[in-house]
Amino acid sequence: MIAIDDVARRIPRRQWARCSTWILAGTIALSGCSTSRPPTEILARADLGVRAARDARADELAPMNLTIAVEKLAKAKQAMAAKRYDDARRLAQSAQVDAELAEAKAEAEIVRRAADDVQRRVDALQTEAERESRKPLTTAPKQE
Amino acid sequence: MRIDAISLVLRLTRIMLLLPAALTIGCGTVRNPALEHTRDLYRQARQDPLIVRYAGAALDRAGQTLDVADQLWTEEKDVIEVEHLAYIAEKRVEIARVTAQRRLAADEIRQSRSRRPETNDSRSK
Numbered sequence: 001m002i003a004i005d006d007v008a009r010r011i012p013r014r015q016w017a018r019c020s021t022w023i024l025a026g027t028i029a030l031s032g033c034s035t036s037r038p039p040t041e042i043l044a045r046a047d048l049g050v051r052a053a054r055d056a057r058a059d060e061l062a063p064m065n066l067t068i069a070v071e072k073l074a075k076a077k078q079a080m081a082a083k084r085y086d087d088a089r090r091l092a093q094s095a096q097v098d099a100e101l102a103e104a105k106a107e108a109e110i111v112r113r114a115a116d117d118v119q120r121r122v123d124a125l126q127t128e129a130e131r132e133s134r135k136p137l138t139t140a141p142k143q144e
Numbered sequence: 145m146r147i148d149a150i151s152l153v154l155r156l157t158r159i160m161l162l163l164p165a166a167l168t169i170g171c172g173t174v175r176n177p178a179l180e181h182t183r184d185l186y187r188q189a190r191q192d193p194l195i196v197r198y199a200g201a202a203l204d205r206a207g208q209t210l211d212v213a214d215q216l217w218t219e220e221k222d223v224i225e226v227e228h229l230a231y232i233a234e235k236r237v238e239i240a241r242v243t244a245q246r247r248l249a250a251d252e253i254r255q256s257r258s259r260r261p262e263t264n265d266s267r268s269k
Contacts, residue, residue, distance in 0.1 A: 090228045097235040104239045108246035115249040118256045 039089035043080060046073050046092040049099035058102035061109040065102035069095045176217050178230040179210075185237045186210055198244035206236035 050069050058066040076091035189195050189203055196203065213229035216222055 090224075093232060094228070097232050097239075101235050101239050101242070104242040104246070108242045108249065111246045111249040111253070115252045115256070118253050122256045122259060 036085040036089070038080065038083075038085055039092055042089050042092045042096075043073075043076055046076060046096040046099065049096040049103070053099040053103040053106065056103045056106040057110070058099075058106040060106075062102040062105035065098055065105060069098035069102055072098060174221075176223070176226055176230070178227045179213055179217055182210060182213075182230040182234045182237070185234055189237050189240060192241075192244075194248060195240055195244040198247040199240040202236065202240035202243045206233050206240055209233040209236055 046069075050066070050073055053062070053066050053069065072091050072095035076088045076095055079085075079088035079091055186203075186206055189206070209229055210233040213226050213233060216229065217226045
C-alpha cells in the first residue's frame with residue numbers, strides 16, 4: 001500500500017491542489033444529502049389528522065381516502081423506526097393531506113345530505129301549502 | 145505508471161462531479177409531468193368561480209405548495225421531492241373543491257330555511 005504522503009509527493013503540486021478541491025467539493029455535496037432529522041412533529045400532525053378524519057366519520061363517508069391515509073401513516077412509522085427520515089417525512093405529509101381530504105369529503109357529504117333533507121322538507125311543505133290554499137275555494141260556499 | 149493511474153482517477157472523479165451540473169444545465173427546459181398535471185388542475189380550479197368564492201384560502205394553500213415545488217424543480221431538479229410536493233398540491237386542490245361543495249350546500253340550507261317561514265305564513269293565512 002502506498003502512504004498518502006508518498007502519493008502526495010509523486011503527484012505534481014498543481015494537480016494535488018486540484019485533487020483536494022474536487023475531494024472537498026464532493027464531501028460538501030454528499031454531506032448536504034444526509035442532514036435529515038427525525039420528523040417527529042410531522043408524524044404527530046399526521047396522526048392527529050387521521051384521528052380528526054375518523055371523528056368526521058370518514059371511515060363511513062370517505063373510506064378510500066381514509067384507508068390511504070392510514071396505510072401511509074403506518075409506513076411513515078416504519079420508515080421512522082428504520083431511521084429513513086426523509087421517507088418518513090414524505091409519507092407522514094402525504095398521510096396528513098390524505099386525511100384532510102378524507103375529513104373534507106366526509107364533512108361535505110354530511111352537509112350535502114342535510115341540504116337534501118331540508119330541500120325535501122321544504123318541497124313537502126310547499127306542496128302541502130298549495131293543497132291547503134286550494135281547499136277553501138271549494139269548501140267555503142258549502143259552509144255559508 | 146502509478147501517476148498515470150492517479151491522474152486517470154482524478155479525471156474520472158472530475159467527470160463524475162461535473163456530470164450532474166452538466167445534466168442540470170442541459171435539462172433546464174425539461175418539465176416534470178406530475179408537476180404539469182397538478183398545475184393544470186390548479187389552473188382549472190382557479191377558473192372555477194365557485195371554488196374561488198367558497199374555498200379561496202384552501203386554493204391559496206395549494207398554490208403555495210405548487211410554488212415551492214416549481215422552485216425546487218427549477219433550482220434542484222429533485223424528482224422525488226418535487227413529485228411529493230406535486231401530490232400534496234394536487235390533494236389540496238381537491239380539498240378546495242370539496243370545501244367549496246360543502247359551503248355551497250350549507251348556503252343552500254340557509255336559503256331553504258329562509259324560505260320555510262314564508263310557506264308557514266302562507267299556510268296560516
